[in-house]
Amino acid sequence: MTLITVIGRGHSGTRAISQTLANSGVYMGEPLNTSWDLIPAGEMYDACRIFAKYVDWTPGWGVSPTGLEGRSFNWSWKRALECEIPEAFKRRLFSFLHTVLESKAELKGWKIPETTLCFPWISRLFPDAKYIFWIRNPRDCIVGSHVTDDLNTFGIPYDRIYSQRGKRALSWLYQYNLVQSTPKPKNWIEVRLEDFVLKQEETLKRLEEFLGIPLVRIPVKPEVIGRWIADEEATDEDPNYFPFLEPAMREYGYEVPKTYKTAFHFKKEVNYDESKMPAVELPDILTFKDGSKVTEAAQWPARRKEILDLLSDQEYGFMPQGRADVKAELRESGSAFGGKAIREQVRLTLSRDAGDGVKSRKVDVLIYRPAKATGKVPAFVGLNFYGNHIVAKDEAIFLPDCWLSNSDKYSVKNGVPSEAGRGVYSDGWSPELIVDNGFVLVTACYNELDPDYPDCFHNGVHPLYQDAEWTKPAPNEWATIGAWAWGLSRIMDYLETTSWVNPKQVSVIGHSRLGKTALWAGANDERFAIAYSVQSGCGGAALSKRCIGETVDVITNAFPHWFCQNFRQYANAEATLPFDQHFLLALMAPRHVYVSSASEDHWADPKGEFLALAAADKAFNLVGLPGLGTDKMPEPEESVGTSNGYHIHSGPHAVFAVDWERYIAFAKHQFGLK
Numbered sequence: 001m002t003l004i005t006v007i008g009r010g011h012s013g014t015r016a017i018s019q020t021l022a023n024s025g026v027y028m029g030e031p032l033n034t035s036w037d038l039i040p041a042g043e044m045y046d047a048c049r050i051f052a053k054y055v056d057w058t059p060g061w062g063v064s065p066t067g068l069e070g071r072s073f074n075w076s077w078k079r080a081l082e083c084e085i086p087e088a089f090k091r092r093l094f095s096f097l098h099t100v101l102e103s104k105a106e107l108k109g110w111k112i113p114e115t116t117l118c119f120p121w122i123s124r125l126f127p128d129a130k131y132i133f134w135i136r137n138p139r140d141c142i143v144g145s146h147v148t149d150d151l152n153t154f155g156i157p158y159d160r161i162y163s164q165r166g167k168r169a170l171s172w173l174y175q176y177n178l179v180q181s182t183p184k185p186k187n188w189i190e191v192r193l194e195d196f197v198l199k200q201e202e203t204l205k206r207l208e209e210f211l212g213i214p215l216v217r218i219p220v221k222p223e224v225i226g227r228w229i230a231d232e233e234a235t236d237e238d239p240n241y242f243p244f245l246e247p248a249m250r251e252y253g254y255e256v257p258k259t260y261k262t263a264f265h266f267k268k269e270v271n272y273d274e275s276k277m278p279a280v281e282l283p284d285i286l287t288f289k290d291g292s293k294v295t296e297a298a299q300w301p302a303r304r305k306e307i308l309d310l311l312s313d314q315e316y317g318f319m320p321q322g323r324a325d326v327k328a329e330l331r332e333s334g335s336a337f338g339g340k341a342i343r344e345q346v347r348l349t350l351s352r353d354a355g356d357g358v359k360s361r362k363v364d365v366l367i368y369r370p371a372k373a374t375g376k377v378p379a380f381v382g383l384n385f386y387g388n389h390i391v392a393k394d395e396a397i398f399l400p401d402c403w404l405s406n407s408d409k410y411s412v413k414n415g416v417p418s419e420a421g422r423g424v425y426s427d428g429w430s431p432e433l434i435v436d437n438g439f440v441l442v443t444a445c446y447n448e449l450d451p452d453y454p455d456c457f458h459n460g461v462h463p464l465y466q467d468a469e470w471t472k473p474a475p476n477e478w479a480t481i482g483a484w485a486w487g488l489s490r491i492m493d494y495l496e497t498t499s500w501v502n503p504k505q506v507s508v509i510g511h512s513r514l515g516k517t518a519l520w521a522g523a524n525d526e527r528f529a530i531a532y533s534v535q536s537g538c539g540g541a542a543l544s545k546r547c548i549g550e551t552v553d554v555i556t557n558a559f560p561h562w563f564c565q566n567f568r569q570y571a572n573a574e575a576t577l578p579f580d581q582h583f584l585l586a587l588m589a590p591r592h593v594y595v596s597s598a599s600e601d602h603w604a605d606p607k608g609e610f611l612a613l614a615a616a617d618k619a620f621n622l623v624g625l626p627g628l629g630t631d632k633m634p635e636p637e638e639s640v641g642t643s644n645g646y647h648i649h650s651g652p653h654a655v656f657a658v659d660w661e662r663y664i665a666f667a668k669h670q671f672g673l674k
């Protein structure tokens, strides 16, 4: 029996060799489509996604115009090459190939373009097969669309690139690199489509020798070669050449252009002009799904649940079900701020068994609590961007060891933090002010919970809820904002066990994307007494339907991992949103919510943030609270509100001590503290 495997990225012209094989008496399985592909391919795709869970990748540091520097092509297949092939993979692959595998034919084989997405395991499972590696000039491959264009579809992370063809080219490169990084099977031949078409006789002779069978000559069309030359759809943003293809092209003897143009940048025009704003009609917080009206406080829990389910389903994804174990270990403690505070550094280990063994993730939490406090005191809990050491100039704080993005301001180079970052954002966290006012500050770096880049949900806390069969998120499964918010709740689990936090007086707070996170944490976890949104903007406090500043389209393209997939359907279709962000703020009723904006932060649409909070009053009023109590936006530096609060500082997208003074005053007021 001879088994023949054709491998080659989609659009390599593998149809030509499959047809040749099929016409030469090789059984290729069934049913086959017109490209001689085995169908349906669902099981094969899922098999590829299981392989992808064994691929490691770190994002690059920014985008450069050439598309080379700053970009990461560093996928690592070490784990995939060394691990035992998972049963879940084998089951899916064998089920996809069953007609071929069960056939008694003397000559059989298959062609699956997606083989190049899991080649190391295919070659290990079929070491004796004859492998035909089909190559084609990548410039021709990327002119047309293919199911593998966006590697994310198959669970493989990559540097964001907005160009469609850029995505395709990266996918080409990935598949090529993966094949190159795999030990070659003993029966291996490489064939260029160009040679098959232009030098058919010579090429088929080589193939006949390799396979040991005669092959029929099928008609070939020379015009399929160099089709990029007539490519009229090429633009600067979607060209048919990318410089990162060069090494592979040289290796296979394809000519590399001397000059080329690429435009990687995503220049999306956003609107800041209210006169150009679409008409905004806000869905009513107090109307049930079935159209009936919510008229009394007793109905609020039911309506609240409907809203929470709606936002889970359509925007942030549902939080996972089932408890995770939280273990706390005190790593360090000492005195800080001249004896006014006790500093504690606690490592939380979050663990869970999703059905295939316990997985865990650690989170290093920094705590400052008032030294003179007797009994349990209120607390602020919030995630930080660059590590706990940025919060205070305190030598004792451990530098973070999680993934970090590069930043000059926070002194992170090539992902490594440095001493110079200590206390860089102490104004924005104001730990001493917090402690002086009798509050505890609790913080951790958000990347510990889920590194802030699109990784197809393989890292961070998501795997705690994925078993060996998990292949891809459902369209309404939790995403990265969900993971961060979930982590805040786990920190809350820990705080409830301490002797020094009053669990009824814990506020959750966050800036920008972490402000979105704080609101979502408060919405899901009713233990948080107050949620503070600081310049959270689109997907946070700001109304999406206004389309001022950042929009659903922009945010879901730039940060596809923050929201669940369902949210993307509202990109450029905000009018069809069955909710807006006032629903999110309303979820804090009957508790409290505080929104703060910045006058120069047009990207976050300060007015849209204020209007959402004002519109949420309906829910608070229903349960007998005054809420914000005004729909007149205050001037900068003026605070408004009663049971909810709002202020806008004059200045940029940032947090200052003067903001903290207001947050603290608001919490004291709500908690009846002096």
Ligand code: GTR
Residues within 6 Å of the ligand: 511, 512, 513, 514, 536, 537, 538, 550, 555
């Ligand atoms: C921006 C993003 C905003 C905001 C901000 C931040 O790039 O567009 O939604 O969240 O990042 O988190 O600093």
